[in-house]
Every structure is written in C-alpha cells, then in structure tokens.
Amino acid sequence: MAPVLDLKALNTGFFTAAGEIPALRDVSFSLGRGEILGLVGESGSGKSLTGFSITRLIAAPGRVTGGEVLLHGQDLLRLGPEAMRRVRGAKVAMIFQDPMMTLNPVLRIGTQIRDALLAHERLGRAEVRARAIAALDQVGIPSPEARLKAYPHQLSGGMRQRVAIAIALLHAPDLVIADEPTTALDVTIQGQILALVQRLCRERGTALIWISHDLSVVAGLADRIAVMYAGRIVEIGAVDDLLDDPAHPYTQGLIASVPTPGRRQARLAQIPGRMPALTDLPPGCAFAPRCPRAQAACEAMPAMTPAGEGRMARCLYPLTGGAA
C-alpha cells in the first residue's frame, strides 16, 4: 500500500549572517495509513523541526533547503501558499507541547473551533455548533455545549490539550504530528491523553508522528521508532526490535538511561558528554566523540544501512544486525 507520508532526504537550515546552520540533514522515513511513528531525541536533535518542516511552518531564518515531503505522493514543498494552507489542518494537523500556550487566550473555545472548521469547510451556524460539540464530546470533555463559551484559562491543562486534539482532528486528517503533547501535563493526565490520541488515530486510520524526548512514553504507543541525533535520524525500526536489540550505540545509551522497575537497584547508565552544537558539528558521525565503539572510520559520515528486517541504522559498527 502506498504510504501516507514519504519523507525523502529532507534538509533544513537556519540562515544567519555567518552562513547556513544545518539543522536537519538527510531525514527520510515513510509512514503508512494508521501507523504510529515515535520520533525520539534530545532537545536540539531536530525532532520538532522535522514536524514543522513537514507543515512548512518554520519561522525565519529557517528554511527547508532540500528533499521531498510526499503526502499521498504529492510533494508539499512544491505547493503554493494557498494550496499549502488547505493541507494544514485538513490533511496534516499538529498538536503542540504546552496546552497553556496553544489556545488563544482571548478567544472563546467555540470561536477557535469555528475558525478551524471554517478554514476548510463551508458550514452554517447550526452545523458549526453541532460539529464543535461533537468534536469536544469525542475527546471526552464533559458538557461540551457549556465549554464553547469558555475561555482557555477557565480549563485545566488536560482539558485544554483535549480541546487542541479536538481541533486537530476536526477534519479527519491523514496525518497528525504531535509534538510532545503530554510533557507539560501531570503523569495521570499524560496517560489519559496518550490513550485518547492512540484510540482516535487507530479508529480513523490516522497516521501519527509522536515527537518525544521520552523513550518510555513512545515505547507503549508507537509501531515504529525513529531516533534522531544532531539533525539526523540515526536509527529507525519496529518498536520491539529497536528496544530489545538496539543497533546504534546512541539508541542503546538512551535505553539504558530509562529507569525501569526491574532494575531498581542498578545505577542508571549515562551517556558521557553532550550533543555537539549544530554550529560545531564534526564532519563524520556526530555521536562518535561520545561513542565507546567509535573508530577512525567514524570521521566520515556513515550512511543509513539496513540493520535487520525493516531496520536501518547510521552506524559503521552497529551492535546487531547485518553488518555485525
């Protein structure tokens, strides 16, 4: 089956007086209908920027400089502004990290839903109201009629995130990009939101990119995981394979630093050092300076190579898989 989204060698840079800072390099993955991809990495690894590159909402001085973003085979990078607007919200929707900041503080919930509805459909007042109520109901907001009149600050963080999810799903998009939507919430609310998004996407066959710095959140949710480091994907594969048997040393480090109940006594492993700044990237593997397995050959950039079935890793000396 043709993929919903096919990202091919996406490059994004920030243009400053000192020249281009490479923020994303050679980011490629594809996503089938209803598939959930967890996009994992530290802050600054480019995971959020990947989301904004897909929807072409990068703020200046950032710009996509190369590659293709194919949505059902159509390259979004070639669309004009109005055509792109018709994609946003209708075919590709986004949910953001901080529910306190994603809703406009001075507009009623009902107004914000109405604007999002009317952006893509011609509807009468009654229809707008019915659709808005249905959308709020669907994300589990009690007494939705009353909520339409509310302002964002009158709702709790969890409720606000539900409203944002309702808005994102209004037009049954093919793809939802969720940028750490649970990070700012309480742990119990996190679980509810996670389950809600998972259920809604599964029901409708919506593909989902779930961006997170937290491997444990993604582990329970995603079908596949892509690990990003310094603007590149370093490993991608099915969630169980990747977690049980990581190929890239960075993935292994990430897994080892997640606390698990079974290893209570053991000391958490840490990756020594820190991610290099984007302005100061080594020409080869960006992880090499921190990598226990690095050798002289790592000073040249390794390509993504197959590392087992349906898996790719950007490593010359992977821990498992074909190249071992």
Add this chain to the structure above:
Amino acid sequence: MSGARPMAPAGSARDLAARFLADPGAALALAVFLGFCLLGFGAPLFAPQNPYDLTQVDILDSLMPPGSESFTGMTYWLGTDGQGRDMLSAMLYGIRISLIVGLLSGLLALAFGTLVGLTAAYRRGWVDTLLMRIVDLQLSFPTILVALILLVILGRGVDKIIFALVVVQWAYFARTVRGVALVESAREYVDAARGLRLGGLRILFGHILPNCLPTMLVVGTMQMAMAISLEATLSFLGLGLPPTRPSLGLLIANGFDYLQSGRYWISVLPGLVLLAIIISANVLGDRLRDVLNPKL
C-alpha cells in the same frame, strides 16, 4: 534589552566614549547639543545686542526679515520681532533660559527621585509600598495636566516652572532607581559588602548608587529633553516664564501672531532651534542606553 547583545564589559570612561562616538548620528547629536549649550551659556558674548536692554532695541526696526540692515547699519541676520528685537540675540538668550530650566529641573528631579527610589528600595515594607503608590498615582496623571494645574495655582516665574517640572518628573526617576536598586541589592557584591559589616547607608551610597548611575544618566537625558519641550509648551500657552525672560517657547508664541501675515521667521527660527535641541537630546539618550545598557 536584546539578549543577543553581549553585556557591556566594565570598560573605562574612554572605552565608553569611543563606543558612544562610533555611531555618527550620536556624535552629530552630541556636537549639536554641546554647540547649543556653548551658544546659550555664552549668549552675552555672542549676541549682537542685549535683547533685554530696551535702550538697544528700536521699535522702528520691528518685523524686519532676515538679512535686513538697521538704521544704524547693524545687520539683523535673522530678522527682528514685533518689538524690533534682533532675533539672533533673542534666540541666543532664549536658548540659555530653555537650557537652564531643562537642566536645573532635570537635576533637581533626579536628586529628589533618586532619594525617594533609594529609600523605597532600602527600607522596603510599608515605606516602599506607600512611596510607590504615590509614584503610581503621580504617573497616572498626564504630565502636562499636572504642570498646567500647578502653574495655574502658582503663577509665572522661572522658579515656579522649575518647581512644576520637578513635580512632574521626579516620579520617573524614583521608579527606575528603585527598580535598579532592588536588582542591585540582590547581587553578590552587596552580600559581600554586608559580610564586611559595612553600614547600610554606606552600602546604599557607596555600592548601590554607583550602579544606578548609568540608568540615571539615560533617564536623565530623556527627561531633560521632555522638560525642555514641556517648558516651551507651557511658555507658549503663556503659563511658564514671564515675558521678561523669553525662552524659545515664548519667542515662538510671540511670533505666532505674525505667522498668518507671512512673517514666518519670528516663530519658525526659534522653533527649529528648539527642535534641534530636543531631537539631539533624544538621540543622545538613545545612544547612551545602547552603550551603557542599563536594565530599563
């Protein structure tokens, strides 16, 4: 302030001066402002006649356009006004009055406002609350309104307009100085000074006050420009200075009556000088803020 700009290194006065003058606009503004200060304070030296001395003024020479020659052979380079006064001389003396009023009221407001701001920051508690409430109340009224009310009650006079200008300006200084002083007193060097068991007043005046100076300088320059402008406005309305001490504003007011008949020079020339002084002072303040980078 913009976070991108690196904090000013604790440079010497020469460093600061060099950076200040690096901007050609600021250098020009400084030259213009200092030039007017020189002309104003040296008015008795430069002025062809003493415009206050009625024996030197000939009413027959009134309303002559710039470049005219008087009966006695003297040239009125900038023309004469309704009473036959040489405009050039009147303007030089006017610059002097305007600058004196602006500088003096600015300095007095600075001193008083700083005292109040430091007291509030130092005493904290109810003293702080009370003083800042007064400041808020004062700032909630438009400056021109307060000055207008005061001058209506007090009448005309150099001392009265300076008093009115101090009243409308002190609150700005008090609020900014208090803000800076609060930030500074939370810093390590104040703790260190406390550790050395220096007295409170010594910490206040020896350590906190010097660190408020850049802010005071910037606010002071801007306020001085405002004071000059406000004095001119009030004098234009006939509320500020007495007719015996014509400032630039009063000269403009005098010329206003002749504007309709096309005798533009009586109003426009002092107006241009006023403009140059106010704009150059504003540019100076802007540049000072960039160079000193105080936390405004």
Add this chain to the structure above:
Amino acid sequence: MAEFIIRRALQALLVLLVMTLLVFFGVNVIGNPVYIFASSECDQACLTAIIEDLGLDRPIWQQYLTFLGNLLQGDLGKSFTHGIPALALIFERLPATLELAFAALVLALGAGLPLGIYAGLRPEGWGAKLIMAFSMVAFSLPVFWIGLIMILVFSVQLGWMPSVGRGETVDLGGLELSFLTLDGLHHLVMPALTLSLIMMAMVIRLARAGMREVLFSDYIKFARASGIRESRILGVHLLKNILIPIVTVLGMEFGGVIAFAVVVESIFSWPGVGKMLIDAIAVLDRPLIVAYLIFVVFMFVILNLLVDILYSVLDPRIRFGGQER
C-alpha cells in the same frame, strides 16, 4: 464582574477625594483663596465681604467640607467674565473638545494600528524603519510646534486648510458637531491630526511590540497549523491580543489628550474647554479656572475607571479573575 467594578469604583472615589483635597489646599494654602474668588477690580470692602461669604474665618477642615458639599451639588461658582455658573460654561464648551479628542483618537488608531502592524510584520524592511523613525520624531516633538508648522504650510503657504475655529456645525440632540458638515470636517482635520500625533506614535510602538511578541506565540503557530486563513489570523487572532495593551494605554492617555487639547485649541482657536481655560487665565477669571481644574481631574479619574472596565471586557483573563498566563 460586578464586584470588580465596585472595587474599582471605590478606588476611583478615593483618588477623587485625594485630588479635591490637593486642589483645595493648593488653592487655599499655596495661593490666596480671596484672590481666586475675587475679580481683579475688587476693593477692600468687597474683599472682606468675600472672606466672610466664603467662611474663610472658619477652621480649614470646615471650609473643605463646605467646598466638598458645594461640589457634590455641582456648584463650582460663577464665571466673572461670562456671569453664568462655571460648570454650565464648561458643559457648553465640552462637546467641541470631546469631538476634537475623539477625532484624534480615531486618527491615531486608524493610522497607527496598520502602520505598527506592518512594522511588526516586516521589522527589517525600510518601510518599518521609516515608520519607526516617524514615531520617534512624532513622539518627541512639541505638539504646539507641529500645529504651527501645519498652519504655516497648509494655511499660510498653500491656503488649503482653515486655521481658525470649528467651521459650520450641526446641532445633534443638543450637541454641536463639526464633523457632519464638509466645512466642519475641513476645519477639524488639522487640529485633530496635530493632537493625534503623539498617540499615533504610541500606537505604532505598541502595535509593533505586540506583533513581535504574539507573532511567535504557540497559539498563532497552532492557528496556522490548523489552516486558518492568514487574513483571519491577522485580523482576529493577532489583533485581539495586541489591542489589549493598546486600549489600556490609549485610555490612560486620553486624559493627556484632553490636557494637550489645551495647546491645540489655543493654536487653532478651537472653541473648547482648553481654549476657555487659556482665555480665563488671561483675564484672571479664577472661579472658572478652579472649576476647570476640578472638572478635568474628575473626568480623568472617571476615564481611568472606564478604561479598567473596558480592559477587563477585552481580556477574559482579568474579567474572570483567572490566573496569570
């Protein structure tokens, strides 16, 4: 909401009380009250009569209470020159001033908002730099100087604009208004523009700063990601957010506009309360002067109250006593 309004109203009342105290003591302690209530031709007998009439032999707090009592009944004394109650005179002149001030407000918002928004959208362009330079100059120039140059250029040199008076007015329910006739509008343009420049400069700065802040907020990104049209985002989602500080500042500055109207009215001979004040000062019509001061303070405090309420209507976070962002 009701509680909020009551609380603010009480605060305003307190400020008013303080201000009447200040004006009263300003007049009675700093100045000589006899001279304020006596005409300049008053002889000794007349002065004694006034002292008794005003009760100046009584303790000062009693005098203040009498003053306050008269004030509450709307009695601010009689104008010498016009021979009618000062308050009636003020109300007769007020529509002209208010018309001028509102016209200035409309001009400041109508021109300042688009200019500021434009400068905020493209802060690096030469257009934005030009707009900001204009706002800096308009902000620092004395109002009377701008009016003067306008008269010189547009009235004296070009002869396009009238420089004196209101022109033809229309009586609308007891209000004399200029802007409804072509001639009146013609007379209104220059004074209103002169008066609006400071406000316009302020609106430009605030709109630009607001744009820079709101433009990069998550909720605008979210609105874009939802495919909402750029015109709708700009006209509603952004505008409503940047209008809040602008309305507040304009409301607070409106009192300043009334005060600056004194300057503009006397330049353009606009027959409002400001011109009345300057004329009253020239002939030492003291009751009228005091009445004006009290009246302006009153109006100013009430304006501030209205702004607070309007602000709370615009910003739901304040209206419902919600938490800070």
